[in-house]
Amino acid sequence: MPSLFAILLVFPAIGALSGLLAGMFGIGGGLVIVPALSAVFAAGLVAVEPAARMHVALGSSLAVIVFTALSSLRAHHGYGAVLWPAVRSLAPGVVIGALCGAWLADALATRSLEIVFGLFAIVMALQIGFAPKIEPVAHGPLPRWPRNLAAGTVIGTVSALGGIGGGVLTVPYLVFHSVPMRMAVGTAAACTLPVALSGALGYGLAGQSAASPALATGYLYWPAIAVIALASMVTAPLGARLAHRLPVLQLRRLFAVLLLVVAADMLVGGH
Secondary structure, eight states: OOOHHIIIIIHHHHHHHHHHHHHHHOOOTHHHHHHHHHHHHHTTSSOOOGGGHHHHHHHHHHHHHHHHHHHHHHHHHHTTOOOHHHHHHHHHHHHHHHHHHHHHHHHSOHHHHHHHHHHHHHHHHHHHHTSOOOOOOOOSSOOOHHHHHHHHHHHHHHHHHHTSOSHHHHHHHHHHTTOOHHHHHHHHHHHHHHHHHHHHHHHHHHGGGSOOOTTEETTEEHHHHHHHHHHHHHHHHHHHHHTTTSOHHHHHHHHHHHHHHHHHHHHHTOO
């Protein structure tokens, strides 16, 4: 059973921070949720076998993103910013990729997943804090379904391995294929839902044979999922409002530095 400290303080704090940053910077909460849950499990606040620690953190992160993706999708659809033909074209690939990513994660040891996440966090830190904000140059219309199937599979696989929603890959792909940025962001938000759903399902199924903690389904730890999702949905709108009032560039760089610290911790030896 989780400690009351984790339920009442730690999980709400993780959710509040991930929602706030997602609202401010337009990033997925997985960059916060995965390392935070891994640290919580390593500290013994929840009894999770060391061999399954990163798996439970990744799967639970994707399950949280299901709820935030529903909220985001509703908002973008209300503004008419979802290109549904592109969603339908990419969805089969992202579902296949997310299921494959969960299966691949199950085959990897916790140490290997820490290295994968650490490297991913470095790339994201450089992009979030220090890369020039230049939109990809359009190179023609959105391709037909075979290429979208391949692209979606890559997006889904990487997303499942990183415990993220996939928008960081989907948006540049759509903009590269002449989708306006506003539509690309809304369409990526719609694609996040099948990524998160299938990824979470994959982790739930893959972890059936593992030593899952109490109150978990496979690698999905429900107390953390419920509390983090609720807290993040409360603070995400606040983050969006703060984005218009605070020096976001400086805050992005501070967050990037924090990500680099997290990445170093993962790469040097984890917890």
